[in-house]
Amino acid sequence: MTSLRTLVLAAATLLTGLMGGLFFAYACSVMPGLAATDDRTLVGTMRWINRRILNGWFLTAFLGAALLGGLAVVLHLGVGGPVLLWSVAGLVLYLATLAITMAWSVPLNNRLEAAGPVDEIADLAAVRVDFERPWVRWNLARTVTSVAAFACLVVALTVDRA
Structure with a gap:
């Protein structure tokens, strides 16, 4: 049982780290890069990214981190x-x-998706303003929470192995 607990905790740590890294990458590269572009580029690019990110790899990490984190907690309740x-x-x-x-x-x-195709949006600047600043702010918040979660799980793994 000890090795199962450790394995589940390690998997939860890995998936949580992947998610923290994804959100961090947006915070320090994707969004600053898009901030330097025009309205059409930012809106169009984010619409495509939002569509493409919903894939098996992302969903496995995104949901798997929570599921395995919860399972790790359950498995450690008796300990x-x-x-x-x-x-x-x-x-x-x-x-x-x-x-x-x-x-x-x-x-x-x-x-952003509901605004329609980029070529049909009458006021791209308004769509960008409504999206960009709040999205960046909330992405930073989830970057902090996911990286902090990862750090906690790394400590849990370290204590578990000690």
């Missing part, structure tokens, strides 16, 4: 101690990441 505490902290922080994504990022993505 208790610092591994359980750090695992719970990691899970709570990752669930905050999911909440931010579902409550703010996805609705912003949906509004």
Whole structure:
């Protein structure tokens, strides 16, 4: 059972780290890069990214981090101690990441999609303003929560192996 607990915790840590890295990449490269472009490029690019990110790899990591994090907590309930505490902290922080994504990022993505094809949007500047700043802000929030979740799970793994 100990090796199963450790394996599940390691997998949860890996998937959480991947998600933290994805959000971090947006925060430090994708969005600053798009910020330097025109309205048409930002709106069009983000619409395509939002469509393409919904794939099996992304969904496995995005949902798998929460599922395996929850399973890691359940498997450590009988053990208790610092591994359980750090695992719970990691899970709570990752669930905050999911909440931010579902409550703010996805609705912003949906509004951007609902604006229609880039060539048919009458006021691209307004669509960009409504999307860009809040999306960047909420992505930064989920970057912080997911990276903090990853750090907690790394500590849990370290304590587990000690």
